Amino acid sequence: MTEAPAANTREWVLNPESEYRFELEQRTSLAIKLIQGHAEIFGAELVDGKTYIFYGECKAAVFTWQGCTIQICQPSTDYISEETPMAAYANLHIAFEQMRIRSLVQIKNYDNGRITPPQQGESTEPPRVLILGPENSGKTSIAKILVNYAARAGQEWTPMLINVSPSEGGCMLPGTISATPIPAPIQTSTPAHTLGNSATTAPAHMASNSLLPLAYWYGHTETKRNPLLLERLIRNLGENVWDRVADDPQARASGTVVDTPSSFAAGSGSGAEHHRQSLIKACVDAFRINVILVVGHEKLHVEMQRTYGARGLTIVKIPKSGGVVELDALFRARVLRAQLHAYFYGERVEPPRGLPAPLATAPPAAGYLVAGEQPTDFTLAPASQVVAFGDLQIWRIGEETMAPQSALPIGATRVVSEMQPLPVDPAQAGSGLYNAVLALLAPPNPDESERYDEEILDLHVVGFVVITSIDLPNKKMTVLAPTQGSLVGRTAIVGALEWQE
Numbered sequence: 001m002t003e004a005p006a007a008n009t010r011e012w013v014l015n016p017e018s019e020y021r022f023e024l025e026q027r028t029s030l031a032i033k034l035i036q037g038h039a040e041i042f043g044a045e046l047v048d049g050k051t052y053i054f055y056g057e058c059k060a061a062v063f064t065w066q067g068c069t070i071q072i073c074q075p076s077t078d079y080i081s082e083e084t085p086m087a088a089y090a091n092l093h094i095a096f097e098q099m100r101i102r103s104l105v106q107i108k109n110y111d112n113g114r115i116t117p118p119q120q121g122e123s124t125e126p127p128r129v130l131i132l133g134p135e136n137s138g139k140t141s142i143a144k145i146l147v148n149y150a151a152r153a154g155q156e157w158t159p160m161l162i163n164v165s166p167s168e169g170g171c172m173l174p175g176t177i178s179a180t181p182i183p184a185p186i187q188t189s190t191p192a193h194t195l196g197n198s199a200t201t202a203p204a205h206m207a208s209n210s211l212l213p214l215a216y217w218y219g220h221t222e223t224k225r226n227p228l229l230l231e232r233l234i235r236n237l238g239e240n241v242w243d244r245v246a247d248d249p250q251a252r253a254s255g256t257v258v259d260t261p262s263s264f265a266a267g268s269g270s271g272a273e274h275h276r277q278s279l280i281k282a283c284v285d286a287f288r289i290n291v292i293l294v295v296g297h298e299k300l301h302v303e304m305q306r307t308y309g310a311r312g313l314t315i316v317k318i319p320k321s322g323g324v325v326e327l328d329a330l331f332r333a334r335v336l337r338a339q340l341h342a343y344f345y346g347e348r349v350e351p352p353r354g355l356p357a358p359l360a361t362a363p364p365a366a367g368y369l370v371a372g373e374q375p376t377d378f379t380l381a382p383a384s385q386v387v388a389f390g391d392l393q394i395w396r397i398g399e400e401t402m403a404p405q406s407a408l409p410i411g412a413t414r415v416v417s418e419m420q421p422l423p424v425d426p427a428q429a430g431s432g433l434y435n436a437v438l439a440l441l442a443p444p445n446p447d448e449s450e451r452y453d454e455e456i457l458d459l460h461v462v463g464f465v466v467i468t469s470i471d472l473p474n475k476k477m478t479v480l481a482p483t484q485g486s487l488v489g490r491t492a493i494v495g496a497l498e499w500q501e
């Protein structure tokens with residue numbers, strides 16, 4: 001028996017190599033069902049006959065190589081485009097796929113003691129790709145397409161998707177930079193989870209497509225706030241990524257794709273140009289980049305050719321998609337709030353009118369999917385805990401201590417390096433902790449003799465909390481966490497991110 005189409009549905013027939021683009025307004029959602037043919041969203045295939053829900057001001061495109069028919073329910077703005085740069089992106093994927101296969105053969109031969117020297121001029125390195133481009137050039141979408149194509153190539157690749165754009169936060173929260181192996185294509189549903197969900201994101205630990213990122217807390221959304229710290233964290237991430245894949249030939253040959261912030265394409269303000277170049281160099285060194293993709297930016301392409309082309313890196317200029325939407329500051333602020341809200345409270349997806357609301361548990365044959373998963377009601381009840389000031393060790397990186405100037409020795413001036421971890425005392429007025437988002441860190445080395453001053457900078461993120469109230473007379477504070485776990489003895493870093501429900 002075929003399902004009767006819901007009210008407000010419409011069918012679109014897409015020609016080969018065309019795409020259906022949509023932009024959702026606030027508080028609207030869209031349902032898309034593939035009726036005939038094959039189609040994909042940023043490289044992730046749609047399953048025939050399943051209805052996918054999009055929400056949270058999502059902007060995306062359903063692309064088809066051979067042509068298809070889709071049924072949609074309640075769009076905000078939508079149109080079909082016959083002109084897309086997908087052929088160029090697919091050609092890149094094919095070249096990267098050849099690099100992966102050559103690399104895997106070489107690694108396996110090497111591990112088996114059969115060392116075959118590569119043919120002259122033939123590289124046996126896997127693709128380690130850095131994507132650069134100005135604001136709203138489609139960098140993140142291209143990164144997603146490239147890892148999704150690799151993940152669905154049927155070769156068991158797990159490409160490492162690295163996000164060094166702290167305003168987006170990858171599959172974690174903004175303020176972090178992260179590296180995530182991608183075992184299956186990343187689904188698109190909302191800008192709050194553009195690069196998927198991490199298993200540390202509370203609502204997602206129920207989802208089978210949760211990702212396992214390695215993340216560091218930068219604590220700001222703008223690269224210019226503390227470029228030296230960002231550079232240090234990029235180098236940390238690079239070392240750890242290498243450690244993770246070193247003994248795994250399949251993972252090593254899968255390669256990496258690095259998504260960067262738009263500030264890497266053009267610096268503004270004094271010193272910005274120097275920091276921009278240092279940060280690009282940090283990425284090239286840390287992630288052993290061998291291919292730089294420059295999206296639609298002639299000057300940057302020439303600059304990269306001169307700087308890195310001369311060192312043997314492959315520099316490719318790639319076209320920007322006409323579908324990329326100009327996202328303004330207000331939109332980005334709404335997405336940030338949605339990301340934080342979803343982390344602590346989960347989210348309840350309202351499907352378009354005419355489709356049933358999601359159930360508390362996944363129904364056996366739900367007619368539609370949210371981010372590729374059976375929809376469940378992902379609302380959460382986060383835990384508010386009252387902890388004594390001393391229970392949680394809170395640090396801030398590279399900013400003035402809260403100690404009053406009078407507490408310093410006579411004649412001393414306060415000099416704090418950008419990377420110096422400083423303890424934050426919640427009892428100090430103006431500690432900046434009220435409504436602050438804190439990253440909880442992995443435990444420091446239990447062996448005291450192995451400890452060092454800046455160890456805090458090298459500890460990765462395991463979760464996030466928000467301080468929702470501070471009780472100075474009783475030296476206690478209320479901390480909102482997604483789970484009930486005890487916070488006593490934990491180490492956390494505060495940055496510049498604040499959140500209030």
Ligand SMILES: Nc1ncnc2c1ncn2[C@@H]1O[C@H](COP(=O)(O)OP(=O)(O)OP(=O)(O)O)[C@@H](O)[C@H]1O
Pocket residue numbers: 021022058059060061133134135136137138139140141142191260261262321322323324325326327
């Ligand atoms: N072909 C397309 N059709 C419709 N929307 C698209 C298309 N390509 C990208 N978008 C949307 O355009 C917006 C901007 O794209 P994206 O985030 O990839 O750009 P970016 O260069 O990474 O942005 P940033 O300025 O944050 O660095 C996103 O909402 C994305 O989903």
